[in-house]
Amino acid sequence: MRWKISGHGHDPRQIDLLAVVALILISIGAYFYYADYSAPRPHTTSFIVPSQNVRW
Numbered sequence: 001m002r003w004k005i006s007g008h009g010h011d012p013r014q015i016d017l018l019a020v021v022a023l024i025l026i027s028i029g030a031y032f033y034y035a036d037y038s039a040p041r042p043h044t045t046s047f048i049v050p051s052q053n054v055r056w
Helices: 012-037
Strands: none
Touching: none
16 A cells, blocks of 8 residues: 655654554553552551440
């Protein structure tokens, strides 16, 4: 397939290259986002032991 370069617009290869770069950046950003939030967090809640009495 031959690439046709239009005289009044952008080269389609530039648009394809920008789309590929954007997809790579989005996937890298998503990886770091989910890698950070999937790490186990320390629990700050406490559990009530059945032997304890709780009054409301």
